[in-house]
Amino acid sequence: MKIRTLALATAAGVALATALPVAASAQDAIYVPLFTYRTGAFAGSGIPIANGMSDYLNMLNERDGGIGGVKLLIEECETGYDTKKGVECYEQVKGKNPVITSPYSTGITLQLIPKAAVDKIPMLSMAYGLSASADGNIFPWIFNPPATYWDGASVFIKHVADKEGGLDKLKGKKIGLIHLDAPFGKEPITLLEKLAKDYGFELKLYPVAAAEMQNQSALWLGVRRDRPDWIYLQGWGAMNPTAVKEAAKVNFPMEKLVGVWWAGGDDDARAGADQAKGYKSLSFHAAGAEFPVIKDIQKFVVEKGKSQVDKAKVGENLYNRGVYNSMLIAEAIRNAQKITGKKAVTGEDVRRGMESLEISEARLKELGMEGFAAPVKISCSDHNGHHKVYVASWDGQKWTKGSDWMEPMKDKVRPLLEEAAKDYADKNAGWPKRTEACDKAS
Amino acid sequence: MFYRETGQYKTTYAADMAVFPILQDRIALGLMLLAVAVGVPLFAMLFPATGNYFLQVIMIPFLIFALAAIGLNILTGYTGLMSLGSGAFMGVGAFACYKLTTIFPDVPIVIWVVVSGVFSCLVGVLFGLPSLRIKGFYLAVATLAAQFFLQWCFVRIPWLFNYNASGAIEVPERTLFGLAVTGANATPLARYFVVLAVVAGMTWVASNLIHGRIGRSWMAVRDMDIAAQLMGIQLLPAKLLAFAVSSFYCGVAGAMMVFFWYATGAEPEVFSIRQSFFVLSMIIIGGLGSLVGSFFGAALIYIMPIVLGAIANWSGAPISAATIEHLRVMLTGALIIFFLIVEPHGLARLWQIAKQKLRIWPFPY
Known part of the structure; x- marks a missing residue:
């Protein structure tokens, strides 16, 4: 009896809780959920990343009014780096038509890899997760740029x-x-x-x-x-x-x-x-606050008190990584708008946008990220790109550039990777064949 | 007034010894089963968005954790043997089920889920051997060893996860009566029915075990093992049986967790010591030595934080996700302490008191 009333009460609570935000997310907004962990054992690394991710997207909202004139609806879901909570977060955001997910935990990534294709929500696991998911022919919905x-x-x-x-x-x-x-x-x-x-x-x-x-x-x-x-x-x-x-x-x-x-x-x-x-x-990105993009974040978000970040920590290495992560998301959305001609893009559009993403030096300069990162190019078969990486070195105060940008040994990595991807598909009997068409690079 | 056994005469010994001697209890149980077996699925079908969230995030994990709690309760609550290895035993079930279903893919997955409990049971017996000689904290340490050893195996023996590059269990799609029940294509409803059937069946078995000779011998061992021995209960078989049954339940719960809740895969980290503490706190809050307490405990420890979070989200207050998480943890902790102060014997005892009071209501005596 008690269980029943409890179940009914929770059902009612949950029904209300999930029904309301859905109504709130209006038609002409793009919903971008961010899985973050500001609590738990890994919060030390999680907080700067979470700040960077949400600050960049907020900056786009404040400065440009979103992407292509469409506001971004940004919502953080706290995972605590715990797979259990990550699953809960995913179920919570799934109904609100997210255009992309970035789980920020290997455990949650592994969980969501098979679900992405079923729910038609692409996933960006930026330089983490399953290396093999770089094979776009087998994992059309998973992206892990810029390097495995x-x-x-x-x-x-x-x-x-x-x-x-x-x-x-x-x-x-x-x-x-x-x-x-x-x-x-x-x-x-x-x-x-x-x-x-x-x-x-x-x-x-x-x-x-x-x-x-x-x-x-x-x-x-x-x-x-x-x-x-x-x-x-x-x-x-x-x-x-x-x-x-x-x-x-x-x-x-x-x-x-x-x-x-x-x-x-x-x-x-x-x-x-x-x-x-x-x-x-x-x-794969620079540290420091002297880039125009970081300056804009400071001007439009941090100084207006719209961020949770400690002002002194803007531009730290992991903060900038969050910014980089959100930049990839934003550019994929922009590209999706360009390909489809739609304003309010869906998860399927963003998958296409991600797949034909090309961020050139010139584009990086436009973004205020000259020297911040290496150009990125993703193709249908290569969802990673195996881009250049450099070695940063700690000078006792901050991270400095310790080497030039270096090309990974793609000839050694790619065969291993394709083998691993094939192995994954073989072991998961019934792994769906790629049916998604391939767009020409924009 | 309504809950009173006046006029319910028992004419057989069987009726007198029934688990639910009062008619109203039986009706309530029937109604509850009807609600979870018909009401909840109906609700999920009528409102698919909310319903699927409800099934996937609340009902399925709640039932699975309740089963794990029953398993641990058999060992700790009924037999009085402390265990910190339940997370690892759940892991044995999950990995066994994964190996079995990848080696013999054509056998229905439900059979493998139950069989994987047997593997967990064997491992449990092995680690239960020291229980004859050590008790209390010392035994807890021995089971802690099981926890760490087994977790080490899950990470270090690649054969267990089929040499996957990810180092994790990757759940393949399996069907039951032509319907996908595991993998990304399985609907929450299909998985819910499987979980519900297994949990209901196994709870019934546990109830029969506990109310019979075996359960009584466990409780005798718990209350005073020397006295139990004098009465003719052999300690080693009784304790080992408790370990076996307990690990069996935990194993099945672990296998179901990976195959029917996560449904796509799980990394070994899931079966860490945190999982053991999670289940242990469920039985302490719910009530040691009580089946219904296992359900209460699972509800309080697992569902309550989610409900608190949902309320915070729903209220629309401008609080960040992290603050909600902190509040959720603090409130859960405070409520646990509150319940333990009000009733140290757990929610099951509160439930019992409430029923007792209800029988004489509206009169105080």
């Missing part, structure tokens, strides 16, 4: 080769991989193993269990014993500052510790204090 983890690992090896004096000098070197012992962390292993075979270096693995993220002393004892020449850090959250701190403690040469782009938070590096100077991290 495999591209990242290959750029790391290229960087090592640069510093050591050529790819042939890699022979006999020891390269360590410190990674989170979870699907995300294990991602680069496949590629690094292949490269180890090709170039003759030795790969040492140092897994970090999720529960041990902040307790890595045993691992670093192993590092002292093995004395790897270079270390690649595939970590997230509290794992990164701990690794930087430990590296400083054992006097590992900082300039030989390179993190993936998710290990490049300002707070990650700051943890090592002065000793972290020289720590490196891959990146």
Whole structure:
């Protein structure tokens, strides 16, 4: 009896709760939900990203009145980096005709990959999620530009080769991989193993269990014993500052510790204090506030008090990553409007917009992002693009550019990736064949 | 006034010993089953948008967590053995079901869901072996070892997830009577019916186990194991059986969670220690040693935060998503403490008191 009344009460509550916002989202607005995590164990990384994402879209609303004259309806849904809540968020936004989702968690991404095609909502998992989903022939609804983890690992090896004096000098070197012992962390292993075979270096693995993220002393004892020449850090959250701190403690040469782009938070590096100077991290966008686009965000959003961001933190590395993420969303919507001629585009239109997206140098300049990021080009078969990445280096205060933009080893990455995508489709019997037509690039 | 057994004479021992001796209770139970089996689906069909959200976000996970809570309650509530490994046992069920259905894709998925419980059951018995020698906190630590060991297996043994590049379970599409019940194409309604049938059936089995000889022997062990031994209850078989049945329930719940709730896939992180605590808090709030308490606990711990969030959203107050989340966590915590202060024996005891009061209502005695 009690359960029944409870169920009815919740049903009524939920009915009202879901019915109202649907009515509120008027016809001539584009609904962009943002899955963010400002709470929970990963909030430290989640907050700057969430701020960057919503500030850029808000800026478009304030400055240009939306995209193509259509206001954006921006709504954050708090996931706490928890898959359970992510699913709840997805169900919540699904009914309101979102044009794209960006789940910002590998767990939630994996969940939503099969659903995207069924619900006709494209998904942008920007440089995270499933590397294999870059194969547009098998995953027409999933996009993961600008680079996969495999591209990242290959750029790391290229960087090592640069510093050591050529790819042939890699022979006999020891390269360590410190990674989170979870699907995300294990991602680069496949590629690094292949490269180890090709170039003759030795790969040492140092897994970090999720529960041990902040307790890595045993691992670093192993590092002292093995004395790897270079270390690649595939970590997230509290794992990164701990690794930087430990590296400083054992006097590992900082300039030989390179993190993936998710290990490049300002707070990650700051943890090592002065000793972290020289720590490196891959990146696909610049840090800093001196770009016109960031200036506009400051002018139209931050200074008007329409943002949750701490003013001093505008332009930090992860904040800019949020901006970059939203820029991709906005450009895809704009492109969709151009292709279809419609103002209020749908998820299906944005999928097409994303698929024929091309952001040239000139376009970047128009966006106020000259030098902020490398040009992006996505095609029907290649939903990633394998774009250029550079190595950022920490100068003790902020991230600076530590290398030129480097092309990933696409010839090594792409075959592995297509194989993985095919494997995914084979294992998931009944995986739908691509039926979506391919648009010409605009 | 309405809830009174006056005039209901029992003429057989069976009637006297029935689980629901009062006619009104039986009617209420029947009505409730009717509501969840007919009313809820009807509602979902009439209002598909809201209905599907209701099924997917509230009913399906609520039923699955209630089943897991029943499983843990059998061990902790009825037999008095503390366990922190329920998340891992759920994981064993999920991974077993995944392996089984990928090796034998033609067997109906529901059969594999139930069979996967058997695997979880075997693992549970293995980790239950120390329970004869250790009790209380020490046993909790032993089950904690199970939690960490099994979680390590889920991440480290690629065979378990079929060497998927994602390192996670990827749920393939399976049909039942020609209708998709797993995968992205399965409607929430189809999945709801499967979950409801399994949970209702297994709750009925649990109720019979608990009210019979086996359940009584568990409770005897819980209340005082030496006395139970003196009465002729063999401790090891009784405790191991509790571990077996408990893990079986958790395993089935875990398999259903991945196949019928998430329905598309799940990473091993889902079965972390947090899941164990989640289920444990359900039975503590709901009531240790009570089946109905398992449902109450699942409702309070799982549904209440969602309802609170929905109310906050609906009120239209200009609060950010993060603030709502913080409020939700704080309010949930406060309510848990409130309920535990009002009734340390959980919601099930409150429910019992309410029924007792109702029997003599409107008179105080």
